[in-house]
Amino acid sequence: MRVLSGIQPSGKLHIGNFFGAMRQHLQLQAEHDSFYFIADYHALTSNPQPDEIAGHTLGVAMDYIALGLDTEKTVFWRQSDVPEVTELTWLLSCVTPMGLLQRCTSFKDKVSQGLSPNHGLFAYPVLQAADILIYNSELVPVGADQKQHIEVTRDIAIRFNNAYGEVFAVPKEHIIESVAIVPGVDGRKMSKSYGNTIEIFEPEKSVNKKIMKIVTDSTPVEDPKDPDKCNVFALLRLVASPEESGEWENKYRNGSMGYGEAKKRLAELMLDYFKPFRQKRTELENNINYVKEVLASGAERAKAVAGETLEKARQAVGLRK
Numbered sequence: 001m002r003v004l005s006g007i008q009p010s011g012k013l014h015i016g017n018f019f020g021a022m023r024q025h026l027q028l029q030a031e032h033d034s035f036y037f038i039a040d041y042h043a044l045t046s047n048p049q050p051d052e053i054a055g056h057t058l059g060v061a062m063d064y065i066a067l068g069l070d071t072e073k074t075v076f077w078r079q080s081d082v083p084e085v086t087e088l089t090w091l092l093s094c095v096t097p098m099g100l101l102q103r104c105t106s107f108k109d110k111v112s113q114g115l116s117p118n119h120g121l122f123a124y125p126v127l128q129a130a131d132i133l134i135y136n137s138e139l140v141p142v143g144a145d146q147k148q149h150i151e152v153t154r155d156i157a158i159r160f161n162n163a164y165g166e167v168f169a170v171p172k173e174h175i176i177e178s179v180a181i182v183p184g185v186d187g188r189k190m191s192k193s194y195g196n197t198i199e200i201f202e203p204e205k206s207v208n209k210k211i212m213k214i215v216t217d218s219t220p221v222e223d224p225k226d227p228d229k230c231n232v233f234a235l236l237r238l239v240a241s242p243e244e245s246g247e248w249e250n251k252y253r254n255g256s257m258g259y260g261e262a263k264k265r266l267a268e269l270m271l272d273y274f275k276p277f278r279q280k281r282t283e284l285e286n287n288i289n290y291v292k293e294v295l296a297s298g299a300e301r302a303k304a305v306a307g308e309t310l311e312k313a314r315q316a317v318g319l320r321k
């Protein structure tokens with residue numbers, strides 16, 4: 001099955017991105033024909049500084065490769081290296097009703113967070129639909145926040161096919177069950193836009209410091225605590241073995257355990273979890289050319305597929321008759 005997903009290079013990747021998206025991408029690549037890309041056109045919708053976007057793109061590429069992306073098997077590229085997708089966006093835009101985009105909640109959410117309501121931000125689900133359809137994707141693993149965009153994609157594909165013939169495969173499944181929302185150090189959803197993240201590859205010292213500052217309630221050490229309401233436990237269960245998570249759950253409920261103790265263990269487990277990948281990440285930083293080569297060869301493979309689909313779509317709408 002063709003699996004496709006994208007991630008925006010809008011900052012350094014964090015634990016929430018890993019457990020909510022990247023881990024599933026990496027797991028799926030063994031069994032499926034995987035296409036993963038860095039969505040730099042999408043990142044432009046929030047108007048980053050020009051030198052930020054290239055840096056973050058390489059950062060995301062290094063993170064994925066260090067964490068186990070199979071550079072031989074998986075097609076991995078930078079979205080803007082295959083500009084065919086922007087032409088398809090236009091063809092799709094012309095069958096996309098305004099109402100469909102007006103119903104998308106992510107536009108309203110982002111504007112309420114302070115992003116400028118530019119046309120790119122509004123039309124972003126159409127670019128996402130083009131990403132998915134141009135590569136004939138069947139399965140699109142994304143977090144719950146992206147579910148609506150996959151539904152929009154299906155809707156656009158069906159409208160296009162009804163108008164012009166069966167050009168696009170309609171992606172059949174959309175959501176991969178992911179872990180619950182990963183909380184940030186302040187207890188809100190971990191997100192680059194809230195400044196509450198623990199980055200996957202941030203220096204060990206700084207990981208320790210951030211974990212010690214995670215917000216908890218003020219239940220006294222000796223009292224029972226509810227693990228399901230604790231940000232420390234929410235992170236701990238991601239990196240601890242099931243047995244150890246169970247032990248901590250009991251300790252919380254029985255009392256006589258302080259949050260400081262849980263935080264200390266969380267820091268150890270978190271650093272151990274990512275330790276095997278840190279060395280690889282450092283090697284890649286010293287070999288940026290290799291990273292660029294991986295992206296360039298991925299772009300070539302992606303372009304071959306995109307070119308073919310785009311040509312079919314052009315023919316279908318009458319641009320080539």
Ligand code: ADP
Nearest residue numbers: 016017020021142143144181182189190191192
């Ligand atoms: P951010 O909120 O930091 O800007 P993105 O919106 O770029 O993150 O998210 C990229 C992917 O990571 C999405 O698939 C999203 O569902 C997932 N993701 C981001 N933050 C979290 C989180 N706190 N918990 C679970 N998944 C997350």
Ligand code: TRP
Nearest residue numbers: 005006007008039042128131132
């Ligand atoms: N919009 C997605 C996000 O912000 C990124 C993305 C762009 C994407 N194109 C995609 C995800 C196509 C899946 C498929 O996380």
